[in-house]
Amino acid sequence: MSFEPKILGIACNWCTYTGADLAGTTRLEYPQNLRVVRVMCSSRINPSFIFRAFQLGADGVLVGGCHPGDCHYNTGNLYARRRLAVTRKILEFAGIEPGRFRVEWISASEGNKFAEVVTEFTRQIKNLGPQNKFKISQ
Amino acid sequence: MTSSFKSIEENLKAEAGKLLESGRVEIVLAYGRGYDENHPMPFVAKHPSDVANMVFNEYCIHNLARYLVRYPRGTKIAVAVKAADCRAVIQLIQEEKIKRDDVVFLGIPVYGMKNPKTGEIIDSKTTCGMYNPVLYDVLLGEEVHGQKIVSPYDVLADYEAMDKEARWAFWKKEFDRCIRCYACRKACPMCYCDPCFIDQSKPRWGDKSPQSHGNLMYHLTRFHHLAGRCIDCGECSRACPVDIPLYLFHKKVAKECEEMFGQAAGMSIDDKPALVNFRVDDSDKILE
Amino acid sequence: MSRIGVFVCHCGLNIAKTVRVSELAQFAATLPDVVVAKDYKFMCSTPGQEMIANDIKQHKLDRIIVTACSPLMHEQTFRKVLAASGLNQYLLTIVNIREQVSWVTHDIEEGTAKAKALLNGAVYRARLLAPLTSRVIDVNPDVMVIGAGIAGIQAALELANTGKKVYLVEKNSTIGGHMAQFDKTFPTLDCSACILTPKMDSILQHKNITMLTSCEVSEVKGFVGNFDITIRQKARYVDHGKCNACLACTEKCPGKGVSEWDEGLVKRKAIYIPFPQAVPQKPVIDRDSCTFFKKGKCRLCEKVCEQKAIDFDQQDTFIQVKAGAVILATGYDLMDTKPLIQYGYGKYPGVYNALEVERLFNSAGPTGGKVTMRDGREPQAIAVLHCIGSRDKNNSEHCSRVCCMYSLKFAHLFKEKTSADVYQFYIDMRAAGKGYEEFYNRIIGEDVKFIRGKGARVAQSPDEEGRLIVEAEDTITGKFIKVPVDMVVLSPAMVPRADSRDIARLFNLSTDKQGFFMERHPKLAPLSTMSEGIFIAGVCQSPKDIPDTVAQANGAAAEALTIVVKDKMELEATTAMVNPASCCACQNCVRVCPYGAPFFNESKGVSEINEALCKGCGLCASVCPSSAIIARHFTNDQVLAEMEGLMEF
């Protein structure tokens, strides 16, 4: 059987989650490897959530937020951008392939973009193979 | 020209004495005798007579900024600071943990501090490699000049060149040795949280038992919490009883932060900590 | 231990086609703490809702998971079911298996597997959900309107007419704003004063309006429904309570100041009212031009005042006002065109800006309504230059929207009052408004010379003293032209008030690139701001004409009314709170919050959150290093648990 990665998504309520809904409403097909957690704003994402996701066995983590400047909470995603950039650098230096963690700005009207990003990211994670470095062995 | 340890000690005693005598400060944080010459201790002077017990030698490595937050807000404190220690105090001022007016910087320009465990001279390999305080009220010696300027990030080259598998193997081995004594966070001048996130039971960020995954969560999250705040004094690594080279990871994060946000920690009291700040024109490239 | 009920919706075939719904329900039944799991054709239908309600009672459920469409669709529907069944509505979790599963796959295996994972995440999360209650607070019924130009006046009157008490705050010594400086208004050319001054008078007379002139906001505390605002009233040196507006003082005063009202074209007395119809009709003393303040001698005004109203010892005073809502209508400044040296404003006396020209036309203005220039001549040729500083990447990128029309109005008035040739230098003509295109056509017929090309430079004529040359490229002919004129009128960009960012800071608003106040949503909430209870009207939001400004003022009044019309209001339940035992006093929350909700309690040494200001974004919780902040409904442990559930299978 081919490798079916588990991808954790964390999406902001106002843009990316709504964009994901739009992808559904317009019946855009994309791989089913992504499991989305809804939060109110990408700035809610504690960097440790990302570390934890990889420990829980996520092969990839996708964060979605409003485009910078369009944040429902004005400036939330501008903080998120900095914080998640650092998260990425930490993952990379710890030895996690940087391709396993992606932040995308996807607005509520970008159902297309959501489907494209998920499709492309899933393909990328499949190429990278299973993530076993952080995964907790039970 | 550099001042001898002895002359720094004399100046320290004199200045501390004056500050306590005049009532300008209630407390002077400096160094005192330990159980032998090689093991001096952080020392608190409260009376002019305490000053006689101060020492300063090459083993006075401790970052005394660590102790500032222990006193009630508003306490007038003079603190003996070497270059990195001074940056820690500046960072604490940025974070409004202490006020500039409440602290007197007794700056110590010094080269040749030694790690008592190894006897090696402490330089840019394990610290920020600065020898002169960036801010001081009183300078306790002559500024150090003529030392080769080495980027504190040079030491990272070998690790950055490793492939990801090797780097993971390296860090896994290091973190797996962690016994969770938390000396690193307790020695860190910027780790003033009480409780620390890892001690929380709700949420339980990581297991308390010293296993790979809990250790990893503790260290990685701590690196993130110190991003843009770590002043690279190296105390965490020196405090570690099992010698985990935490300084390497902190240096890497500091380097990235400096590149992305154009600001090094603890260099100016007017800066805002980089991770609770943003610029509208921060580039999305930092996420790539 | 929770008692969880899982309800899987088929949504007809919408879900059932690509997710095996009964298998999903059976899977749910095997999960820890799940007491009952069912599937049904349409969960949102009345029978579906009744099924949930019955199961809540029968099985004593304390957590409900509805596995159906997006929470953005039916979360409210099912929350009501819970509430009606006596369960706190926040104990509901929606699993989105339609928009995010069944509609985005054709593979029933994949669809079912993903649905299981999502459902498992919901079960993990549901266990940790906590009941939340919205706090209800009292609402102060009064409204404050800041800025008493046409927008502020309109909003204040509308609100006052509904019976609400309004505080109208004005920085100047008279209300009226820019509109009161105008002579005529486009496109109808009706007299500005004739339509405005009755409204100004109504403000004065209205029993529900407290007019606060010479006043500025100095501090804002509180939150929607309960603002606590400190107003600084500048010293006027005239006790307006005593003054009977005889204006004898203004006649005797030897002091000379520059008339701000007349855009500096003439002098005024040191004790003065800005213009004859000013409201209030009571003078103020300008310290800078007053002989007594300058030299310590004079006090003529004091001598002539029978009411003994002059008070040289008057100090600034602070007034505390409470209000439930605030409307900001602080208007605009004209861009300072002096830095644009190519136009020679400030250098050549023949160059005027638009507001100066408005005053020239005005019969109460410096020239009594005659168009005479600074040197006393009547111009023979006049150039009106559009888009000075606006639509200009180097200055203000935006279009100021009204300049085309007022420039046409100037052309008409010049034609009416002088025999001059009038040139219009424009980029393109923007006449989008009721009657605007018609107005444009009318002016075209009035022998006005239109040159399609932005005025590039104004220079002194080498041949004739006092004569100016306007240089431009005529983009129709493609030729570079030089037009000799006597008078040049610049139509500069409308820019935010110099202190707009200070005001934004006071009220915790954001500003756009230029400094105009940001609306909550450019289309759907153009009068609201991200600060609950603060509304904006008129040009402080973006340049606009009088009809739009008035419409916005009315709209903002209605918006403010939606808050103050109720005596209580419900606050967001999903707010953040600080667990003081864990707070490490790093104040990160205080630094990052876009709404100023967290604040540092110095005496307790911990941060606290004003829940009335909190919008529940959770930013503070993620920057809190010691996890002391609990972002309700999205707490760290809830998110971590959900992730664990999502990743288990």
Added chain:
Amino acid sequence: MLKKTAINKISELAAVLMEKGTLLAPVKEAAGFNFREISDAGQVNLHFHNTIISPKSAFFPQMEDFVRYQTGKSILEAAPVELNLKPVFLFGVRPCDVKSFEIMDIHFSGTGAVDPYWKKRREAATIFGHAFDLNEAADPAEFYHTLGIGAADPQGSDIFMVTKDNDLLFKSITPKGKKLLEELTMLTEASAGDRKYFEDYIARGHDYKTRFASVEPKAIATEFESIFDNREFWKNVSNACLSCGVCTFVCPTCYCFDICDETLFNKGTRRRVWDACMFTDFTLEASGHNPRTNVYQRLRQKICHKYSFSIRKYGVISCVGCGRCTRYCPVNIDIFSIVEQAVKAKWYKRL
């Protein structure tokens, strides 16, 4: 019975012990030596002064699993973790650390409430004590002499080892040790000279000097009781203390632990892990109240526990003077100096 082998043949002995059971011996690691389970006989390295972590971890590991369970399932389905121990050989324990086992026995089995994990691990173990090298100076942090422990005290060990030139001498101290020694056929008989050397060495061990202060248990207990409330004293000695857990984790006589339930994907383990009285949350109560919020209270607790409470309850000082806490303290806090101050200087009386 005294036997011997050449030091360079240690790995052969190690191989034999590994066959008989689990061998725990000093191994050189990045930061220093530690007792580890030996997987490769060549790892055993006796060129050490002492280990970083004390050998208490052999009987009281930092993490010990008790019960495994599943959330949502009945408690009856939870499974206790059984210790199926092979014989354990704890090789190369210094006399002061051997002494610590005796003290720890009081806490884990001597008080009536027997800790089965400790007991089983203790019973499974044969202890090879190992005299300090009397030719090398004591570490400046050490002070076991103060606690009446010689550098070559064999009591408490099952087998005691002394180095003689290139040989290692083994003497059985207990019947268990004797039995094992008889089984170790690769060891050779020691000569009369060896025996004399061995006995002399042990005697010389008492003359070997570490830091010393005359400490009489009852007197010191009283002394600490009298200054318990002297905040100035305790604040003064704890000024530098960071309140980390290094001292307690390396200590051979600290035995505090925390019970944790750690779960993932509904599968959980109830386990104990070392805790430290120096941690702020050590005394944190469920109500949120914390009786020891200050560093000085925690350091006082640690020192008084060892030098006062333990004496009152069990008659012993719960410290063996191994010096680890001092050696590894990031800020060089020295328990010996604090004890000395309390006993000798009585400086608090000047206040």
